[in-house]
Amino acid sequence: DAIRKTGYGNRHMGLYPIKVNPLRHVVAEIQDAGRAYGMGLECGSRAELAAAMPHLRGDRHLLVCNGVKDESMLALAMDAQRLGRQVIPVVQSPEEFAALCTIAARRGDDPTLGVRIRLSNGTLDRWDRYAVPDAKFGLSPADLLELLAQYPDALPRLGLLHFHVGSQVTDLTRLQHAAAEAAQVYASLIQRGAGLRYLDVGGGLGVEYGDAPGSPAGLGYSLADYAHAIVAAVNEVCRSRSVPHPVLVCESGRAVTAHHSVLIVPVLSVRERRGLTADTVTPPQAGDATALLIRQALHGPAPVNAGDASALLSRAHHAYGKVGASFAEGRVAMEEFAVAERAFVTVARRIVEYLGRTGLPVPAQIGPLVRSLADRVLCDFSVFQSLPDHWGSGQTFPVMPIDRLNERPTRHGILVDLTCDADGRIDRYISSDPDATALPLHAPRPGVRTELGFFLMGAYEDVLGAPHNLLGRVPEVHVRTDECAAQGFRIENIVPATTVADLLTQMGYLEAELRGAMGDIVASMTVTDELSAEAGYGLIDRYAKCLEQGTYYETGDVAGPKS
Numbered sequence: 188d189a190i191r192k193t194g195y196g197n198r199h200m201g202l203y204p205i206k207v208n209p210l211r212h213v214v215a216e217i218q219d220a221g222r223a224y225g226m227g228l229e230c231g232s233r234a235e236l237a238a239a240m241p242h243l244r245g246d247r248h249l250l251v252c253n254g255v256k257d258e259s260m261l262a263l264a265m266d267a268q269r270l271g272r273q274v275i276p277v278v279q280s281p282e283e284f285a286a287l288c289t290i291a292a293r294r295g296d297d298p299t300l301g302v303r304i305r306l307s308n309g310t311l312d313r314w315d316r317y318a319v320p321d322a323k324f325g326l327s328p329a330d331l332l333e334l335l336a337q338y339p340d341a342l343p344r345l346g347l348l349h350f351h352v353g354s355q356v357t358d359l360t361r362l363q364h365a366a367a368e369a370a371q372v373y374a375s376l377i378q379r380g381a382g383l384r385y386l387d388v389g390g391g392l393g394v395e396y397g398d399a400p401g402s403p404a405g406l407g408y409s410l411a412d413y414a415h416a417i418v419a420a421v422n423e424v425c426r427s428r429s430v431p432h433p434v435l436v437c438e439s440g441r442a443v444t445a446h447h448s449v450l451i452v453p454v455l456s457v458r459e460r461r462g463l464t465a466d467t468v469t470p471p472q473a474g475d476a477t478a479l480l481i482r483q484a485l486h487g488p489a490p491v492n493a494g495d496a497s498a499l500l501s502r503a504h505h506a507y508g509k510v511g512a513s514f515a516e517g518r519v520a521m522e523e524f525a526v527a528e529r530a531f532v533t534v535a536r537r538i539v540e541y542l543g544r545t546g547l548p549v550p551a552q553i554g555p556l557v558r559s560l561a562d563r564v565l566c567d568f569s570v571f572q573s574l575p576d577h578w579g580s581g582q583t584f585p586v587m588p589i590d591r592l593n594e595r596p597t598r599h600g601i602l603v604d605l606t607c608d609a610d611g612r613i614d615r616y617i618s619s620d621p622d623a624t625a626l627p628l629h630a631p632r633p634g635v636r637t638e639l640g641f642f643l644m645g646a647y648e649d650v651l652g653a654p655h656n657l658l659g660r661v662p663e664v665h666v667r668t669d670e671c672a673a674q675g676f677r678i679e680n681i682v683p684a685t686t687v688a689d690l691l692t693q694m695g696y697l698e699a700e701l702r703g704a705m706g707d708i709v710a711s712m713t714v715t716d717e718l719s720a721e722a723g724y725g726l727i728d729r730y731a732k733c734l735e736q737g738t739y740y741e742t743g744d745v746a747g748p749k750s
């Protein structure tokens with residue numbers, strides 16, 4: 188659309204950056220779906236290049252080779268060109284430029300190459316406009332001119348110009364400035380005789396994770412806005428400088444894969460912060476503060492406005508603080524402190540519910556309280572394995588129950604994972620409240636399994652995760668929509684979870700050695716009659732089964748008999 192509307196004189200080509208989700212099924216699916224559109228691939232390491240090269244279908248599809256490349260990678264890219272494939276090594280630094288030209292001369296090759304350029308990135312209003320931009324990779328215009336003077340034969344072989352401003356760009360003007368600046372470099376090089384055909388704008392197309400527009404992570408632009416910003420910027424430069432329009436290449440991985448994957452997480456238990464029961468009696472020795480809290484909890488009025496809510500809460504908070512201080516000094520019994528805590532929870536919850544019901548904003552000082560009143564919901568997952576971007580950079584993902592969707596949630600919960608780490612939890616949630624630190628949830632029903640959906644998991648999360656606490660990959664089910672199937676979909680493939688033995692092998696343990704050592708311990712105890720042979724067999728059997736199990740929570744009878 189953007190090409191048609193602006194009258195841009197060339198076409199668009201998409202490349203899938205393998206690093207965003209390198210799983211074989213994902214890459215193959217994207218290649219299949221993208222074949223009709225000439226979708227190619229982008230790789231950034233030797234392993235990615237090795238995975239991609241054999242899958243290049245014909246010479247129509249581009250494989251752009253980014254990242255730091257040693258001699259063997261540069262040679263491999265040239266080999267692919269000898270095979271008639273469009274594999275373009277994109278030079279990231281002056282040293283790589285020199286290495287590529289030297290290897291090509293040695294082999295007698297005449298390879299097409301690309302260069303990654305380092306832009307000032309539209310920092311037009313800022314003092315650092317004149318500073319050397321702080322990008323990790325890329326050649327500045329000064330570097331490029333110097334290298335082309337040194338290696339003049341490279342100019343006609345220069346086929347692709349690349350830049351990348353970052354993933355999940357939230358400010359479209361930044362990308363637009365970058366595209367305009369790159370187009371100026373493109374036009375200057377064309378006018379000097381470069382053989383440039385492609386302008387590769389890298390990644391950056393954002394995904395709407397649900398953050399409010401205007402918030403730092405909010406997107407606030409559509410796919411059409413994105414396309415228009417780039418096409419219009421390049422179009423304008425090419426027209427004004429009377430150079431042919433390049434093929435516009437983009438390397439959007441996040442926007443292509445994020446939506447395909449949902450993580451289904453079972454809830455294992457819900458720990459509620461309980462309030463007072465109606466039949467609570469004031470302990471005989473209770474001090475004034477405890478008595479006040481109990482009165483407030485059992486007979487206290489509901490707040491009538493936001494100011495009243497704050498006043499009621501601060502009285503309760505003050506009283507609870509007093510009981511806590513007395514307990515620490517040994518002047519209040521543990522039973523009294525326990526009742527005071529339950530009473531405080533009742534009062535605080537009433538106020539929070541009042542604010543929620545009336546839609547009044549939660550005052551800043553009550554925020555932490557809302558969080559502390561929330562249930563702790565233990566879920567069968569690991570933040571480190573499945574949500575690494577939440578742990579590492581605080582990114583939020585949409586999470587919600589996948590059942591009871593026509594019921595209003597009445598509780599709030601904080602999701603905690605199986606790992607032993609305090610930060611193995613989800614601290615921020617997508618919600619109409621930009622600071623939501625707890626997730627609205629239904630009250631659990633005894634005997635009914637609750638499952639939560641973690642959405643938009645397909646980009647990066649599938650591959651960045653680490654087996655911290657030795658929690659490995661989760662099982663995968665590949666589902667394809669199918670209008671002919673009774674339910675409208677079919678299950679195409681099931682990939683089992685990592686087993687304990689798999690993971691231990693990755694960590695350098697030898698399964699046979701582990702089994703042997705366990706066997707020796709049991710054998711030595713049966714010899715001395717400290718353990719019966721039957722108990723010994725049972726023990727060995729359960730250890731062997733543990734190695735075959737997945738690394739997550741197992742339900743069912745696996746505990747073995749009473750000793």
Ligand SMILES: Cc1ncc(COP(=O)(O)O)c(C=O)c1O
Nearest residue numbers: 354355390391392438439440441
């Ligand atoms: C060179 C390059 N191309 C493409 C991408 C993918 O970008 P995105 O995550 O915006 O799809 C990245 C990611 O940072 C990248 O470094």
